[in-house]
Amino acid sequence: MDITIKTLSGGEAGSVTLNDAIFGLEPREDILQRMVRYQLAKRQQGTHQTLGRAEIARTGAKLYKQKGTGRARHGSARAPQFRGGGKAHGPVSRSHAHDLPKKVRALALRHALSAKAKSGAILVIDDLTSAEGKTKATLSQFTGLGLTNALIIGGAEVNENFARSARNIPNIDVLPIQGINVYDILRRQTLVLSKAAVDALEERFK
Template sequence: MKVQVKTLAAADAGEIELSDAVFGKEPRLDILHRVVTWQLEKRRGTARGARERSDVRRTGKKLGNQKGGGTARHGNRAAPQFIGGGKAHGPRVRDFNPGLNKKIRTLGLATALSVKAAEGKLLIIEDLAISEARTKAFITVMAGLGITNGLFIDGAEVNASFRHASANVPHIDVLPAIGANVYDILNHDTLVLTRAAVQALEARVNG
């Protein structure tokens, strides 16, 4: 499919041919759900487990006589009430590091890009070369493009001036092509790609 290319000044900069294998996939909600769930679970850190009673190596010998000692009738030093004893009902290790087939991850990325293209929320621009690295200049550019909530994806490296200018603007994120992911694409209203990003993403999906 052919898409109009804009500049940051909202001027026409020709057209670009988008691959149907990357930007023309049928929407698959099941694939998107699997990939987003996998991404969010990967973010979770592994909980640190505590040593419980069965994990502590302490004597099981009875501390004293059952009666006549004037103390409680303890029978094991590993009990939670003793210093060094096991923790009662402590946190246990839970591993949030699921696996997901690379084929599914790649299909999820292509599906997310296709959804944005089908919804008319995909904008292709020439590059991210901004006139000055200032927030005020960036807000002016965004007003001209009509973007208030967007994800900008550049090629191998993001333009340093553009990244600096957009750093303090809420609901705006900037990523290199290698960092493009399903969750961030779906989590923004508008997806903005540079020509370099389109080439990198098509190579990533088709490779």
């Protein structure tokens, strides 16, 4: 697949051939769904916690004698049925992460890239740099390119001025190539790759 390389100013800077093994697959929704579920589960903090009856700071004395009162037998005021008692079957701190094979994760990334390529939502930029690091200038360049909702992937290092100028623009995410992931690709309308990012992806999946 041949695609025209653009500059941030809107001009053309040649063309690049995208590898069909990475950008030319037929996207499978089931693989993408598994990967998104894996990512969202892994990012959950899992710090929700309630106090059970063993953790309540309350008297351990028996409420009243076992027999002769005509009332039900009770041995602890910490029991869940009493006001101030522990929570029965409440949430506990835990990890929500689950396993997904490494090959499936790699395949999901290729399917996400292919989905963007198939819908014509991939843009390749020759160089992601900003001389002044001004948000206004970068926003003007994005408007000229028609970018209102995009994930921008740079090389191994993202230009500091460019990252600073783009971080306050709504619906625009900027990541280095190491941070590319299925969830962020799918949640943004357009995928913008630098020429260095395309080379890094081809090197990664060769």
